[in-house]
Amino acid sequence: MWMCADLPLLLSANIVPMFGIANEPRGMVIGETPLKTFYLEAYRVIRSVSGIGQGPAVSFHTGFLDGSFDRWVNADRVMLDRHPYLVFAGSQTQDGPMERAMTVCGSFGDFVNTTNANFGLNSA
Numbered sequence: 001m002w003m004c005a006d007l008p009l010l011l012s013a014n015i016v017p018m019f020g021i022a023n024e025p026r027g028m029v030i031g032e033t034p035l036k037t038f039y040l041e042a043y044r045v046i047r048s049v050s051g052i053g054q055g056p057a058v059s060f061h062t063g064f065l066d067g068s069f070d071r072w073v074n075a076d077r078v079m080l081d082r083h084p085y086l087v088f089a090g091s092q093t094q095d096g097p098m099e100r101a102m103t104v105c106g107s108f109g110d111f112v113n114t115t116n117a118n119f120g121l122n123s124a
Contacts, residue, residue, distance in 0.1 A: 018123070019046065019056040020081060027063025035063050043078065052076045059123055066111060069119055079121040084108045 021042045027035050039060045046058055057077040062069060072078055084107065095103065112122050 017056055018059050018079065020059040020061065020123075022061055022063075024061055024083060025063045027065040027068075030063065032063075032065055032068050035065070036069075043072075043075070047076060057121070069115070072119065075120070078119070079123050080115050080119050081123045082108075082111065082115075 021039055025035060043058050043060075046055065050056070053076060057079050059079040059081045060069070061081040061083070066082065069080055084104070115122050
C-alpha cells in the first residue's frame with residue numbers, strides 16, 4: 001500500500017499501463033482492412049520499442065465495426081476498446097437503474113464475453 005509520502009515518486013515514475021492507438025476512428029469511412037493494417041503496424045512499432053512482456057497494454061478501438069476483430073495469435077497484452085452508448089437511444093434516457101442494467105447485459109454482454117475469449121481484454 002502506498003502512502004501520501006510516496007506520491008511524488010509515483011507521479012515521477014514512467015508508468016503507462018495502457019496505450020490506446022486511436023479514439024473512435026470512423027471505421028465505416030476508413031474501412032476494415034486499412035484500420036486493421038494501421039493497428040497491426042502500430043502494435044509492431046510499440047512492441048519493437050517496449051519488447052514482449054514489457055511496456056503498456058495496447059488498446060484498439062473497434063471503429064464501430066463490431067464483430068470484425070479476430071484473435072491476434074501470440075499478441076502480447078492487447079485490448080479491444082468499444083464505447084457502447086446508451087444515452088442517445090430514445091426511451092433509454094427514461095429507464096430506471098434495473099432497466100439500464102438489463103439493457104447493458106442484454107446488449108453488450110455477448111460482445112464482451114466473445115471478445116474476452118477470442119481477442120483479449122475489453123475496455124470501454
